[in-house]
Amino acid sequence: xxxxxNAVILWLIEWRPGKLNMNERIDKIxxxxxxxxxxxxxxxxxxxxxxxxxxxxxMGVKGVLSMAGKPSWASSKVLENYMPVYSxxxxxxxxxxxxxxxxxxxxxxxxxGASTENSGFGPTRNPWDLSRVPGGSSGGSAAAVVAGExxxxxxxxxxxxxxxxxxxxxxxxxxNTYGRCSRYGLMxxxxxxxxxxxxxxxxxxxxxxxxxxAGYDPLDATSSKATVxxxxxxxxxxxxxxxxxxxxxxxxxxVSPEVKAAVLAASKELEKQGANLAExxxxxxxxxxxxxxxxxxxxxxxxxxxxxxxxxxNSRDLFEAEVKRRIMIGTYALSSGYYDAYYNQALxxxxxxxxxxxxxFASVDLLLGPVSPTTAFKIxxxxxxxxxxxxxxxxTCPSNVAGVPAISIPAGFDKNNLPIxxxxxxxxxxxxxxxxxxxTYEKVTDWHNRKPEIK
Ligand code: GLN
Numbered sequence: 001x002x003x004x005x006n007a008v009i010l011w012l013i014e015w016r017p018g019k020l021n022m023n024e025r026i027d028k029i030x031x032x033x034x035x036x037x038x039x040x041x042x043x044x045x046x047x048x049x050x051x052x053x054x055x056x057x058x059m060g061v062k063g064v065l066s067m068a069g070k071p072s073w074a075s076s077k078v079l080e081n082y083m084p085v086y087s088x089x090x091x092x093x094x095x096x097x098x099x100x101x102x103x104x105x106x107x108x109x110x111x112x113g114a115s116t117e118n119s120g121f122g123p124t125r126n127p128w129d130l131s132r133v134p135g136g137s138s139g140g141s142a143a144a145v146v147a148g149e150x151x152x153x154x155x156x157x158x159x160x161x162x163x164x165x166x167x168x169x170x171x172x173x174x175x176n177t178y179g180r181c182s183r184y185g186l187m188x189x190x191x192x193x194x195x196x197x198x199x200x201x202x203x204x205x206x207x208x209x210x211x212x213x214a215g216y217d218p219l220d221a222t223s224s225k226a227t228v229x230x231x232x233x234x235x236x237x238x239x240x241x242x243x244x245x246x247x248x249x250x251x252x253x254x255v256s257p258e259v260k261a262a263v264l265a266a267s268k269e270l271e272k273q274g275a276n277l278a279e280x281x282x283x284x285x286x287x288x289x290x291x292x293x294x295x296x297x298x299x300x301x302x303x304x305x306x307x308x309x310x311x312x313x314n315s316r317d318l319f320e321a322e323v324k325r326r327i328m329i330g331t332y333a334l335s336s337g338y339y340d341a342y343y344n345q346a347l348x349x350x351x352x353x354x355x356x357x358x359x360x361f362a363s364v365d366l367l368l369g370p371v372s373p374t375t376a377f378k379i380x381x382x383x384x385x386x387x388x389x390x391x392x393x394x395x396t397c398p399s400n401v402a403g404v405p406a407i408s409i410p411a412g413f414d415k416n417n418l419p420i421x422x423x424x425x426x427x428x429x430x431x432x433x434x435x436x437x438x439x440t441y442e443k444v445t446d447w448h449n450r451k452p453e454i455k
Contacts, residue, residue: 022100022150026102032125033124033134033144033147034106035060035141036104036144037071037140039102040070053211054094058102059101059151060104060105060140060141060144060145060149061104061153062104062107062154063075064110064111064186065186065187066185068087069084070083070101070104072084074187075108075110078109078318079307079312084185088182088184089182089217093212106119106124106140107137107139108322109320111161115139115377116134116136124139128418129416129417131379137156137165138153138162139168142165142166142199143169145169146171146451147452151200151201155173155198156186156189156197160372162174164396164408167421168376169419170451171199171200171201172199172407172410172448173198174210174434174435175195175406176210176214177428177430178192178195180429181197184217184220188299189299190299192295192299193296196213198213203435203438204235206231207232207435210431211230211232229432231431238436238440239440240275241275241276242276244267244277244365245277245360246278246280247369249286251263254373254391255373258415262420266445269444270440280364282357288394288398288401290349291346294346304323304326325386353402357399357427366437368423370423371396404427405425405428406423406434407435408421408423409442410422410445410447411441412447413450
């Protein structure tokens with residue numbers, strides 16, 4: 001079809017009577033869920049070059065990713081009214097690929113949390129049940145996608161902040177290999193853990209977004225020069241002969257029976273499609289959370305030093321409680337006298353956890369387990385108890401400690417009609433394998449098509 005005719009048809013579809021434009025849609029839905037802190041005024045007839053891979057796709061951007069000249073506040077009062085002068089590389093690449101910025105999404109301040117309740121601007125609500133959290137820290141991004149406010153959204157995953165909200169909201173969420181996508185312009189939390197990535201409505205959309213954001217960036221010395229494969233090319237390949245390991249530590253007592261049942265059912269479905277299942281062990285799993293909560297606050301205590309009043313205009317007194325807590329934990333762990341006992345020791349255990357994954361990947365191609373031990377919890381349920389909140393990360397943070405990629409895909413619902421996510425974990429730089437297996441599962445199930453009725 002000639003491009004001109006194509007454009008006219010698209011225009012007619014876009015303008016059929018009664019259809020809300022993006023801003024109206026966001027205003028209407030966001031009055032209930034509060035996924036966005038600020039939105040951009042997107043003109044009704046945005047001109048997009050249809051040859052671009054993401055032409056006209058609207059995207060929410062987690063507030064910790066810098067957007068030149070647009071409010072990017074990391075959901076912290078310390079950065080309220082801040083507008084970066086440059087864009088994060090991932091944002092810049094997506095805009096160049098035709099995507100349209102809808103606004104900054106809500107998150108736990110500076111991405112520190114697992115429920116979006118640590119935001120300095122109030123929580124986001126889970127579109128499946130407004131009395132519950134959407135997960136975190138990228139809760140606004142996940143909620144915005146499942147509620148249909150945007151086509152896709154960006155998040156960051158330092159210990160689970162893409163996968164856990166994806167699983168709580170029923171969208172696809174991919175934590176990329178550390179170094180696969182540039183961190184330039186990502187407001188650092190734990191610099192040796194942070195990974196930018198996306199939330200999408202399907203695995204095929206994820207392949208398209210990753211294709212744009214993956215790759216080396218001279219502005220980020222930790223970004224990798226490893227070649228970027230064609231992610232969409234693997235989608236129809238199936239799982240015949242793929243060896244999938246179920247780490248026994250991921251199915252322990254802390255995991256709710258309904259989550260366990262849904263995840264095991266998903267593994268059986270993949271077996272039916274031709275995959276071979278095996279039980280494996282990641283014996284250091286229980287240490288990963290302790291390692292994470294020593295190393296990440298240590299890095300946070302250093303990274304938060306830059307937010308001085310002289311530079312950003314707002315007082316450090318405005319740091320939210322969880323940020324202050326982590327600055328204190330990190331400063332303590334790094335102080336002379338405790339450095340060896342905590343920080344150094346945690347670094348050594350980090351190496352053992354990396355070994356755990358290497359050993360497992362010597363016998364299987366990828367790992368499968370739950371994303372989160374439970375489905376979405378109530379707003380306020382864990383907010384007063386930081387330790388119980390930290391436990392929400394027990395199955396996601398090991399892959400950040402090791403730097404390996406992992407995806408969350410829709411895999412069922414519990415008796416309260418709350419989504420359950422399936423986690424697949426692959427060796428470094430094997431996002432292609434994650435997408436291949438995830439797309440096979442998505443093709444034979446319809447969980448991802450279910451949408452919340454927001455009431
Ligand atoms: N919930 C984890 C934490 O609080 C993960 C945060 C993240 O991935 N940004 O640290």
